Amino acid sequence: EIVLTQSPATLSLSPGERATLSCRASQTVSSYLAWYQQKPGQAPRLLIYDASNRATGIPARFSGSGSGTDFTLTISSLEPDDFAVYYCQQRINWPMCSFGQGTKLEIK
Amino acid sequence: QVQLQESGPGLVKPSETLSLTCSVSGGSITNNFWSWIRQPPGKGLEWIGYVYYSGSTNYNPSLKSRVVISIDTSKNQFSLKLISVTAADTAVYYCARDYGAFCDNSGCHGGRFDPWGQGTLVTVSS
Numbered sequence: 399e400i401v402l403t404q405s406p407a408t409l410s411l412s413p414g415e416r417a418t419l420s421c422r423a424s425q426t427v428s429s430y431l432a433w434y435q436q437k438p439g440q441a442p443r444l445l446i447y448d449a450s451n452r453a454t455g456i457p458a459r460f461s462g463s464g465s466g467t468d469f470t471l472t473i474s475s476l477e478p479d480d481f482a483v484y485y486c487q488q489r490i491n492w493p494m495c496s497f498g499q500g501t502k503l504e505i506k
Numbered sequence: 507q508v509q510l511q512e513s514g515p516g517l518v519k520p521s522e523t524l525s526l527t528c529s530v531s532g533g534s535i536t537n538n539f540w541s542w543i544r545q546p547p548g549k550g551l552e553w554i555g556y557v558y559y560s561g562s563t564n565y566n567p568s569l570k571s572r573v574v575i576s577i578d579t580s581k582n583q584f585s586l587k588l589i590s591v592t593a594a595d596t597a598v599y600y601c602a603r604d605y606g607a608f609c610d611n612s613g614c615h616g617g618r619f620d621p622w623g624q625g626t627l628v629t630v631s632s
Contacts (some may be wrong), residue, residue, distance in 0.1 A: 432618045441600055441622035442551065448606075453620060485551060492557045492607040492614040493539075497551040 400424055402486050402498035410506040417473040419501045422484035426466045433462055433471045436500075437482045445484075446471065473503075474484045481505050508624035510601050518595075518630050524588040528601030528623055535559055535582045538576040541604040541619060542575060542586045544597040547627075552597075556604050557584050591630045598625040 401424040411417055413437055421431065429449040434442035434495035444453040449469060459474040486498040516525035528540070539595040555565035557575040565573045569588070577584040588595060600622050607617030 428615065430616045434619075441602075442619070443622070444618055444620035447618040447620075448616060453618075477583055487551075487618070489607065489617045490628070492609075492617045493541075493553075493556055494566070495553045495617075497553075499550050501569050 399487055400427060400490065400496050402488055402496055403484060404484075404498035404501045406501060407424075407499075408502045408504060410504050411476055412506045413476050413478055415476050417476055417480070417503060419471040419473075419484055420501070421464075421469040421471070421498050423467045423469075423488055427488040427490040429465045430492075431462075431464070431469050432487045432489070433460075434485045434487065435480075436485065442485060447489050476503075478505075507619055508603060510602050510603070510621060512594045512599060512626040514626060514628070515567045516629060518591055518628060519632050520592055521590055522590050524547055524586070524595060524599075524628055524630070526586045526599055526601075526626065528584050528586075530582045530603075532573060535577065535579055535584065538619075539604040539607075541579065541602050543600045543619065543622075544595075545600070545625075546594075546597045549587060554586065554588075554599075559627075593630050596628065596630045598627050600625045603619070 403422045405420045431449045433446040436442040458506045461472045483500045489495045509531045518524045527569045536559040539556045541556040557577045572589045574587040602619035602622040
C-alpha cells in the first residue's frame with residue numbers, strides 16, 4: 399500500500415499570504431496525484447488532478463507541482479474562503495487509491 | 507452539471523447490513539465509473555469501491571469480503587451494501603463520480619473523484 403504523508407499537519411497563515419502544502423508518497427506515483435479541499439460539514443472538492451492540472455472552476459491562485467514522490471499544492475495569495483483541510487490522493491495503480499491524512503490550513 | 511445525492515438509514519445496529527443509495531442527476535450514469543468513499547468522524551478518507559455502468563465492480567481489499575456495490579441504470583442510481591457492520595464502520599459515506607483513468611501496457615492509472623455527493627452520516631450503534 400502506498401502511504402501519503404502530508405506536512406505540515408496544521409498551517410497557520412493570514413489572508414494574502416502564500417501557502418505551501420506538501421505531500422510525500424512512500425513510493426513513486428508518477429504524476430497521478432490529486433488534491434482536494436474540504437470545509438467543515440462539506441464533501442471534498444477536487445482542486446488539482448494529475449499533479450498540476452486545475453479542475454474546472456478552480457481559481458488560478460491554486461497550483462500543483464511535483465512528480466514521483468514529492469508534491470506541492472501552492473495557494474499564491476490566501477483568500478478567507480481558502481481556510482480548510484486539504485487532502486492529497488494517489489492513483490498510480492487504478493482503481494486502488496490512498497489519501498493523505500490532511501493538512502489543516504487555519505487563520506493566524 | 508452532474509449532481510449526486512446519498513440516501514439511506516442514519517443508524518444501523520451492529521452485525522446488520524448498511525445500505526445506501528446514490529442518485530445521479532444532471533447527466534447519465536452510463537459510460538462512467540462510480541465510487542463510494544467514507545470518512546470516520548474526525549479522520550481521513552477511505553475508498554470503498556467502484557461500480558461501472560456495465561455492473562462490473564472493484565473493491566478495496568480491506569473491505570472486499572463485506573462490500574457489494576450495484577447499479578441500476580434505469581433509475582440512474584447506484585448502491586452500497588456493507589454487511590456485518592461494527593462501530594468501526596461509523597462514518598460519513600460519500601458517493602462520487604470516478605473518472606479520468608486510462609490504461610496502457612503497464613496497467614491503469616490516474617483517475618479522480620469529481621463531483622461528490624454531500625455525504626451521509628451512518629452511525630453503527632445498538
